[in-house]
Amino acid sequence: MNNTSILIVGVGGQGTLLASRILGDVALNSGLDVKVSEVHGMSQRGGSVVTYVKVGEKVYSPIIEKNEADIILCFEKLEALRWIDYAKKDAKIIINDQRIDPMPVITGKVKYPENIIEKIKANYKNVIVVPALEIAKKCGNIKAVNVVMIGVMARHSVFEKDIWVKAIEKTVKPQFLEVNLKAFEEGYNQAGI
Amino acid sequence: MKKLMLGNEAIARGVYEAGATVATAYPGTPSTEITENIAKYDEIYSEWAPNEKVALEVAIGASIGGARAATAMKHVGLNVAADPLFTASYTGVNGGLVIFVADDPGMHSSQNEQDTRIIARGAKVPVIEPSDSQECKDFTKEAFRISEEFDTPVIVRLSTRVSHSQGIVELEDRENYVLKPYVKNPAKYVMMPAMARRRHISVEERMAKLREFAEKSLLNRIEWGNKKIGVITSGVAYQYAREAFGDVSYLKLGIVYPLPENLIKEFASQVETLYIIEELEPFIENQCRKMGLKVTGKDKLPVIGEYSAGLIKEKLLGETPEKLNDIQDEAPARPPVLCAGCPHRATFYVLKKLKLTVSGDIGCYTLGALAPLESVDTTICMGASVGVAHGLEKARGKEQSKKTVAVIGESTFIHSGITGLIDMVYNNCSGTVIILDNSITAMTGHQHNPTTGYNIKGEPVKKVDLAKLCQAIGVERVKVCDPFDLKKFEQIVKEEVAADELSVIIAQRSCALLKHVRFGPVLTINQDKCIKCRMCMRLGCPAIVDRGDHVEINSTQCAGCDLCPRVCRFNAIEKAGGRDE
Numbered sequence: 001m002n003n004t005s006i007l008i009v010g011v012g013g014q015g016t017l018l019a020s021r022i023l024g025d026v027a028l029n030s031g032l033d034v035k036v037s038e039v040h041g042m043s044q045r046g047g048s049v050v051t052y053v054k055v056g057e058k059v060y061s062p063i064i065e066k067n068e069a070d071i072i073l074c075f076e077k078l079e080a081l082r083w084i085d086y087a088k089k090d091a092k093i094i095i096n097d098q099r100i101d102p103m104p105v106i107t108g109k110v111k112y113p114e115n116i117i118e119k120i121k122a123n124y125k126n127v128i129v130v131p132a133l134e135i136a137k138k139c140g141n142i143k144a145v146n147v148v149m150i151g152v153m154a155r156h157s158v159f160e161k162d163i164w165v166k167a168i169e170k171t172v173k174p175q176f177l178e179v180n181l182k183a184f185e186e187g188y189n190q191a192g193i
Numbered sequence: 194m195k196k197l198m199l200g201n202e203a204i205a206r207g208v209y210e211a212g213a214t215v216a217t218a219y220p221g222t223p224s225t226e227i228t229e230n231i232a233k234y235d236e237i238y239s240e241w242a243p244n245e246k247v248a249l250e251v252a253i254g255a256s257i258g259g260a261r262a263a264t265a266m267k268h269v270g271l272n273v274a275a276d277p278l279f280t281a282s283y284t285g286v287n288g289g290l291v292i293f294v295a296d297d298p299g300m301h302s303s304q305n306e307q308d309t310r311i312i313a314r315g316a317k318v319p320v321i322e323p324s325d326s327q328e329c330k331d332f333t334k335e336a337f338r339i340s341e342e343f344d345t346p347v348i349v350r351l352s353t354r355v356s357h358s359q360g361i362v363e364l365e366d367r368e369n370y371v372l373k374p375y376v377k378n379p380a381k382y383v384m385m386p387a388m389a390r391r392r393h394i395s396v397e398e399r400m401a402k403l404r405e406f407a408e409k410s411l412l413n414r415i416e417w418g419n420k421k422i423g424v425i426t427s428g429v430a431y432q433y434a435r436e437a438f439g440d441v442s443y444l445k446l447g448i449v450y451p452l453p454e455n456l457i458k459e460f461a462s463q464v465e466t467l468y469i470i471e472e473l474e475p476f477i478e479n480q481c482r483k484m485g486l487k488v489t490g491k492d493k494l495p496v497i498g499e500y501s502a503g504l505i506k507e508k509l510l511g512e513t514p515e516k517l518n519d520i521q522d523e524a525p526a527r528p529p530v531l532c533a534g535c536p537h538r539a540t541f542y543v544l545k546k547l548k549l550t551v552s553g554d555i556g557c558y559t560l561g562a563l564a565p566l567e568s569v570d571t572t573i574c575m576g577a578s579v580g581v582a583h584g585l586e587k588a589r590g591k592e593q594s595k596k597t598v599a600v601i602g603e604s605t606f607i608h609s610g611i612t613g614l615i616d617m618v619y620n621n622c623s624g625t626v627i628i629l630d631n632s633i634t635a636m637t638g639h640q641h642n643p644t645t646g647y648n649i650k651g652e653p654v655k656k657v658d659l660a661k662l663c664q665a666i667g668v669e670r671v672k673v674c675d676p677f678d679l680k681k682f683e684q685i686v687k688e689e690v691a692a693d694e695l696s697v698i699i700a701q702r703s704c705a706l707l708k709h710v711r712f713g714p715v716l717t718i719n720q721d722k723c724i725k726c727r728m729c730m731r732l733g734c735p736a737i738v739d740r741g742d743h744v745e746i747n748s749t750q751c752a753g754c755d756l757c758p759r760v761c762r763f764n765a766i767e768k769a770g771g772r773d774e
Binding site: 011012013024025027028033034035036037038039040045046047048059060061062063065066067078079081082084085087089100101102103104105106107108109110111112113119120123124133142 | 195196197199222223225226301302325354357358359360361429432433435436501502503514515516517518520521523524525526527528529530531532557560563564565636638730733735737738739741747749750
């Protein structure tokens with residue numbers, strides 16, 4: 001199996017769907033087979049959300065399973081921890097260093113796990129941490145976190161930069177294009193990569 | 194031209210390419226995007242119907258009228274539409290009639306996990322099952338053709354993973370379908386006993402012809418590989434099987450009812466071990482066992498939940514993935530929550546405070562059952578809140594009514610709450626029904642409904658006035674209130690619950706995610722004033738966080754809805770400077 005499997009995980013409302021649309025468009029333009037599996041409906045309401053993107057010669061199952069992901073794009077730290085079992089041992093794990101407390105933490109029933117990033121780093125060697133919320137704020141819209149993350153991933157992908165830019169231009173609403181292109185650029189140029 | 198499309202979007206494209214001109218539906222995850230995408234084609238008349246029964250009836254009418262017609266619903270929607278379905282099976286069609294039904298194995302967004310094939314078999318309606326987006330489009334066109342050739346409605350069965358996965362689809366042109374003439378034909382379309390008896394004979398003849406057709410249809414195909422293992426499968430389960438088994442032999446069924454028995458026997462005779470892989474019920478499997486075939490299926494695979502390649506490998510091949518870490522177990526759950534700014538939060542805050550028994554319904558507000566609001570006592574199906582509240586009173590007496598309310602969204606009330614309320618009026622119930630009117634069908638992703646004043650295309654239309662409707666059917670106590678006006682709302686709920694007559698409270702406030710909803714600046718807690726009573730925590734707002742030694746508002750999450758200052762007795766919650774402060 002030579003498919004590339006990318007998992008996008010986050011919290012409902014963070015824009016994981018848009019990120020997967022951009023990624024899907026990039027894959028389609030590469031001439032490869034692609035499947036993107038999303039979750040809509042109830043679980044989207046502030047719950048844990050996951051999108052599966054698979055690219056390759058021929059893709060059958062639309063979902064990615066444990067130990068299969070080549071890349072995990074994590075929009076939130078706790079979600080990174082939740083889905084970490086899906087990563088291959090040498091997977092690229094890109095984590096937005098943002099914390100969003102789930103309701104059981106908010107109500108004080110359980111604690112938000114400590115040192116998530118250190119724990120993941122101790123088990124996986126390709127971990128990239130991105131202050132995506134700060135970067136998005138700097139670009140002018142906190143909702144651009146998703147495109148910052150796409151920018152970081154683009155830097156690590158085999159696809160040319162302009163294919164990504166075209167996909168963003170096609171996917172994002174015109175009124176938000178400028179801020180999103182800026183967010184992509186900032187993500188792409190992240191230091192320490 | 195190639196396009197990446199959701200399964201649901203590809204269905205819409207198939208409906209378009211087939212030349213259909215009428216489409217009607219009630220929204221329901223995971224089927225909603227079918228009709229949303231059909232609405233983008235101006236060549237097709239499309240609408241949101243009040244419920245699935247009406248939607249199917251409209252589609253039946255359009256078919257009798259000579260058009261190719263489509264309707265879409267989720268699995269439980271087919272229960273609502275079952276009455277017209279079972280008889281449309283007898284009348285047959287004029288223009289092609291295709292019913293898209295999306296099952297939800299794993300219950301991502303549903304209250305049960307029923308299998309549409311069982312209902313279809315009961316109704317004697319053929320079932321076609323695509324396994325990816327391209328097939329969604331191709332099979333849709335074939336479904337219309339089959340419908341007309343065999344004079345039958347056709348069900349296209351989807352599942353969450355087919356509906357909500359994007360795949361590459363090759364687009365084609367729209368067929369120039371010419372409206373068929375309408376000819377009065379009571380023997381075919383008036384189903385009273387004398388006519389229906391004759392039509393039942395036609396149904397049985399049709400099923401026999403369909404069984405023959407299934408033997409040679411290109412929708413059923415054999416992919417020969419290694420013959421040590423043979424797999425009979427359909428839908429997305431085919432994709433999982435391909436990934437789990439690789440190069441073995443497959444009989445991929447596109448028509449799952451009626452089944453091609455000879456093709457199955459032929460396939461079975463050439464393989465050593467035969468597996469049946471299908472999500473939910475052993476529908477294909479039971480038929481194979483009845484045919485005397487030795488198969489492995491639900492003896493090893495579950496009837497519960499979604500399948501995956503990993504599950505098949507584990508259950509049939511004994512392969513489990515190696516554990517690469519031991520840190521994942523620490524992740525606490527992240528259940529879905531009512532959004533920051535949600536009008537329902539205020540409603541449930543009051544209902545919990547008053548310690549009421551709450552019969553709930555289907556919508557975002559079902560989340561009022563979860564901590565910390567924990568308000569909802571029951572959720573059964575669309576519209577059930579009203580009947581359940583009535584039943585509680587009839588079982589336990591009027592005293593029960595004084596501590597019970599039904600809560601139901603405005604769209605759900607239109608869908609199937611009205612008849613329940615008429616029952617309450619007619620049979621002298623003193624209960625209280627709260628209609629949560631948030632101006633949109635929210636959970637399924639913001640669709641208009643008969644109370645919003647707009648149709649599926651966003652064009653202004655007449656709207657149902659909920660208060661007048663309730664008065665017209667005989668409810669004398671009808672109150673309208675914004676639940677964010679906490680004191681007034683609490684007062685009204687107290688009064689109406691205590692009243693000896695039936696009452697309806699319309700809790701009116703728009704969904705926080707609607708574009709026209711504008712809130713003020715985000716809020717912040719003045720730590721000098723806060724005495725840490727944690728009253729605000731009772732709202733269960735995702736933006737208000739307990740840090741142990743203090744409570745704070747997460748400015749990224751806060752919508753600025755201004756609800757929390759209304760529960761703070763110490764005026765400690767203040768407006769912050771701006772959105773990004």
